[in-house]
Each structure stands twice: as C-alpha cells, then as structure tokens.
Amino acid sequence: xxxxTQTPSHQVTQMGQEVILRCVPISNHLYFYxxxxxxxxxxxxLVSFYNNEISEKSEIFDDQFSxxxxxxxxxxxxxxxxxxxDSAMYFCAYWGSGDQETQYFGPGTRLLVL
Amino acid sequence: xxxxxxxxxxxxVQKGGISIINCAYENTAFDYFPxxxxxxxxxxxxxxxxxxxxxEKKEGRFTxxxxxxxxxxxxxxxxxxxxxxxxxxxxxxxxxxxSEKLVFGKGTKLTVNP
Numbered sequence: 001x002x003x004x005t006q007t008p009s010h011q012v013t014q015m016g017q018e019v020i021l022r023c024v025p026i027s028n029h030l031y032f033y034x035x036x037x038x039x040x041x042x043x044x045x046l047v048s049f050y051n052n053e054i055s056e057k058s059e060i061f062d063d064q065f066s067x068x069x070x071x072x073x074x075x076x077x078x079x080x081x082x083x084x085x086d087s088a089m090y091f092c093a094y095w096g097s098g099d100q101e102t103q104y105f106g107p108g109t110r111l112l113v114l
Numbered sequence: 115x116x117x118x119x120x121x122x123x124x125x126x127v128q129k130g131g132i133s134i135i136n137c138a139y140e141n142t143a144f145d146y147f148p149x150x151x152x153x154x155x156x157x158x159x160x161x162x163x164x165x166x167x168x169x170e171k172k173e174g175r176f177t178x179x180x181x182x183x184x185x186x187x188x189x190x191x192x193x194x195x196x197x198x199x200x201x202x203x204x205x206x207x208x209x210x211x212x213s214e215k216l217v218f219g220k221g222t223k224l225t226v227n228p
Contacts, residue, residue: 031213033215041220041221042203042218042219042220042221043150043158043203043218044218045216048213050213055213056215058215091158093157100160100163102148102160103148103216105150105157107156107157108156
C-alpha cells in the first residue's frame with residue numbers, strides 16, 4: 001500500500017478554474033514528486049520537491065502550475081487556470097525505502113476539465 | 115536523449131506463456147532502471163528494478179535482462195497468469211536517488227488469456 005493518500009480521487013472542473021490537488025504522506029518523506037498521465041499515455045514527470053523547495057521541473061510545469069507544502073504535511077499541486085489538455089491522472093510520488101529504495105506512487109487524482 | 119522507447123504497445127499471451135517487453139534508451143547517464151505495473155485506476159507500482167552493474171535480476175516469475183552495450187533492457191514474465199494482465203512501464207533515471215526524476219516508456223498493455 002502506498003504511504004500517501006491523494007485527494008480528491010476525482011475532480012471535474014470548468015476550463016479556466018483553479019484546482020488544488022493534495023497529497024498527504026503517512027510517514028515522513030523528504031522527496032516528493034508530481035507526475036501526470038493523460039489517458040492511455042505514458043507517465044510524465046512534472047516536478048520534484050525537496051526540503052520545501054522545487055528541485056527540478058519539466059517543461060510541462062509552466063507558470064500555471066505551482067507546488068507547496070503549506071503546513072509541513074500536505075503537499076499540493078495547484079493549477080491556476082485549467083485547460084482542456086490538463087485532463088489527466090495526477091500522481092503524487094515519494095522517495096522511500098520500502099522493499100527497495102525507489103519512487104512510490106499514490107493512487108492518483110483523476111482530473112477532468114470541461 | 116531523455117526518451118525511453120518501449121515495445122510492444124500491446125501483448126496478448128496465453129496462460130502459462132512467457133511475456134517479453136523490451137525497452138531501449140539513449141542517455142548513458144541513466145543508472146537505474148525500474149519496471150512498474152499499473153492496474154486500471156491505480157498508480158504505478160514498482161515491480162522490479164536493476165542497476166547496470168548486473169546483466170540480469172530475477173524475482174519470482176519476473177526477470178529483467180540488461181544489455182549495457184546495446185542500451186536495452188527487457189522484462190520477462192514467466193508462467194504468465196491472468197492476474198498479470200496490466201500495463202507495464204519501463205523507466206529510467208540518472209541515479210537510484212531521491213533527487214532524480216523517472217523517465218517512463220509509453221507502456222505495454224499485457225493481456226493474459228486463461
């Protein structure tokens with residue numbers, strides 16, 4: 001079982017609206033990531049976050065996107081003005097040791113922009 | 115150079131058969147190669163991973179073969195079962211460390227017929 005929960009599990013929004021996706025770690029983790037997966041396509045890296053700072057971001061992660069960890073617990077991805085092409089599954093991931101040291105993915109948030 | 119190319123796109127295998135999925139990369143800085151399994155509506159889950167200092171790694175029915183000179187690696191699923199029906203993604207990163215993003219292949223949808 002992943003050690004993060006993501007809320008909401010599904011969200012439908014109108015184009016141009018702001019959405020906030022949340023990732024809540026169960027244990028203390030240092031590295032967090034957001035990835036997205038457009039339906040039927042590969043998983044794409046958006047941004048990595050370490051020690052409350054962005055450590056790397058992709059070209060997808062433009063000015064419409066932001067991440068923060070406002071209360072030291074929740075890890076959020078904000079999309080300021082959603083576009084139709086933002087419709088995708090958004091996965092939070094963390095670096096953990098588990099059975100292996102690797103990135104472990106949360107269950108995802110399905111975002112649909114109408 | 116950041117791409118990981120995966121084939122085939124889909125694969126149908128009879129129960130008990132061998133499933134083989136291939137991946138190729140160009141970036142010689144990649145140093146960690148995990149395979150993820152994804153069921154519909156779920157996040158990717160680590161299946162097995164390999165570092166380039168070994169040519170093969172086996173865990174139960176799952177084996178990764180790695181050819182460093184050819185920059186190719188493959189997943190073999192022995193005695194394939196209907197429960198193995200899922201989408202499989204190969205991935206690569208520059209290190210097995212929290213700071214490195216994963217670059218995913220496009221995925222292979224495996225169907226194992228009973």
